Amino acid sequence: MARIIFDLDGTLIDSAPDIHGIANGLLAEEGAEPITLEDARNFIGQGASVFVEKMRRARNIPDSEHPRLLADFIESYDDAVHLTRPYLGVVEALEALAFEGHAMGVCTNKPIRPTRAVLAHLGLDRFFSTTWGGDSLSVHKPDPAPLHAAFAALPEGQCIYVGDSEVDAETAERAGVPFLLFEGGYRKMPVEKLPHARSFGHFGDLPGIVSETCA
Numbered sequence: 208m209a210r211i212i213f214d215l216d217g218t219l220i221d222s223a224p225d226i227h228g229i230a231n232g233l234l235a236e237e238g239a240e241p242i243t244l245e246d247a248r249n250f251i252g253q254g255a256s257v258f259v260e261k262m263r264r265a266r267n268i269p270d271s272e273h274p275r276l277l278a279d280f281i282e283s284y285d286d287a288v289h290l291t292r293p294y295l296g297v298v299e300a301l302e303a304l305a306f307e308g309h310a311m312g313v314c315t316n317k318p319i320r321p322t323r324a325v326l327a328h329l330g331l332d333r334f335f336s337t338t339w340g341g342d343s344l345s346v347h348k349p350d351p352a353p354l355h356a357a358f359a360a361l362p363e364g365q366c367i368y369v370g371d372s373e374v375d376a377e378t379a380e381r382a383g384v385p386f387l388l389f390e391g392g393y394r395k396m397p398v399e400k401l402p403h404a405r406s407f408g409h410f411g412d413l414p415g416i417v418s419e420t421c422a
């Protein structure tokens with residue numbers, strides 16, 4: 208049996224539409240132009256503070272406004288669930304992996320409160336026995352500490368990390384665990400440029416890839 212840890216945004220769920228919505232709500236209050244959905248996708252992956260920083264820079268909002276905007280962003284985040292969907296085949300793949308007896312968890316740079324809120328809203332929380340957010344420890348991905356902590360919370364078994372981004376590839380490399388790259392998320396670089404054990408474009412392929420990784 209394996210221990211499988213999943214990244215969240217851009218891996219299990221397409222959350223960019225909700226995060227885009229929060230961003231544009233904040234920008235409207237500042238009297239600034241909205242950002243595009245593509246911008247929002249590009250800004251996700253290194254946690255809430257980096258997202259807000261990139262959003263501000265895109266609209267020339269000064270650094271001095273950062274703490275206030277970050278607090279407002281986090282305040283809206285728990286309710287940012289309504290436009291978010293699991294990627295095609297995610298639920299079926301998690302059901303198959305759970306049925307096969309693998310232990311599973313989540314390690315994301317999204318703050319832990321909205322992480323738990325969106326997992327519960329989508330009914331995905333039942334699959335995961337450990338969940339780590341970007342603010343669960345004093346460091347976050349690509350520091351490998353939260354990923355190590357997630358694996359340590361699960362029973363012994365082959366470690367596997369599943370994610371979508373440059374940050375995830377670096378985290379897995381630094382943690383020394385096999386990385387399975389979902390091709391459909393918010394990655395900016397071509398698949399070949401990211402270190403990974405295997406990549407996949409559809410979650411229907413994941414249970415088979417996990418079996419082969421464990422063999």
Ligand SMILES: O=C(O)COP(=O)(O)O
Nearest residue numbers: 216252253254315316317
């Ligand atoms: O940047 C974020 O807030 C979260 O991104 P992640 O789930 O891909 O780690």
Ligand SMILES: [Mg+2]
Nearest residue numbers: 214216217371
């Ligand atoms: Mg991601």
